[in-house]
Amino acid sequence: MLQASSDELEEFETDSESQTRPVIETRGLTKRFGTVTALDHIDLTIRAGEFVSVMGPSGSGKTTFLNLISCLDTPTEGSYLLDGIDVSTFTEKERAVMRRERIGLVFQQFHLIPYLNAQENVMLAQHYHSVVDAEGATRALERVGLADRAHHLPSQLSGGEQQRVCIARALINEPSLILADEPTGNLDAKNEHLVMELFSELHREGRVIVLITHNPELGRRTDRTIWFEHGRRVRRASEAA
Template identity: 65%
Template sequence: MSLLELRGVSKIYGTVKALQDIDLTVERGEWLAIMGPSGSGKTTLMNIIGCMDKATHGSVILDGVDISTLNSRELTAIRRDKIGLVFQQFHLIPYLTALENVMVAQYYHSLPDEKEAMAALERVGLKERARHLPSQLSGGEQQRVCIARALINYPMLILADEPTGNLDEANEHIVLKLFQELHREGHTIIMVTHDPEVADLAGRCLILEHGRVAGFRKGDVLDRAG
């Protein structure tokens, strides 16, 4: 059984059709990249999959549940329990340490566990920086805190929206290596990127154009939609 299935998903804002009739299946353990020009619907699609927005039409089946029928409270619970989010903008709480930022995610899920949060930071190579504030961390270190925060509640799906967009080459390499390790361990990853080299790390790349699926690319081969 696939982890995620979108059937005829559309999103309309007034007269703007942000997404039109999107059909998509993501298998458990798959790494899917999403590419497309600005305004193609990438962020809208991620927001719907991540339970931060609802489709105007169509269904979104996540782990056997049609999340398109859920109310706001139910969507929050799904997002909390099943999805790990990593953004281009780090969204760390500035007055909390790296460790406390990770523990906040635990608080909304169950109970904060400092030992477990520290282990998550150690996993991303930041054990020695756990007591530092975001302002005392580099961009790459802040992004790794975000990854630790996304992983702390053992999500079944990791959504990453341009996770290397604000990083220099050295930190991009560190962050992408982490995602490769997570994929090898069986995590399901959906990642929006503008970088073809980053997309090449994924098993498959969805190309969006004007809110529609233009095709899928694997390596140098583009299979355009009907």
């Protein structure tokens, strides 16, 4: 395991990627909680069409990183450009707008509203984005293969199905970026496979997906893996290989 300088990493990225539009660009992104530095000067660029996994042990800062790039939190230092817009100084209201229009979140715990059916859960994202569109919600559910389950409550769906509803919800507002935090953490192998297949398909459709995971298996299915350790980006020997 080697610790790489920012310059090196930058170079590495430039080399490996064709020059498409950057979706995420961070410069010296730092987050401190009191005296603890959770994230330490992260420089990173993710471009359009990339499927990236973020890996690292617990406490390595990958969730903090996810919170920052999903506009749920503000950095202590540094800048973060989403679609070329510097959101690091945005107010909560402005960040809410960014979230609803440019970010789709997929959670390990699904976080579906238990009293709303699958379609309504998708429509909730539409509601906070603009207006509800049942037709569009149905199409999104079709896209994830749940057309016949649209009117089921989350409790009537299996884990895998719930996660697919969650993905449909993340997709519904056509975000610039899909962020998935351990999306298969609560799923069995069969469903894990299904969900990963879905992500791969979405990637092939040209969507930017950032996957946060412990599982190196999953990491291997992405274009590129970014490693975090003690709040810093590190370069793994395996990655270089």
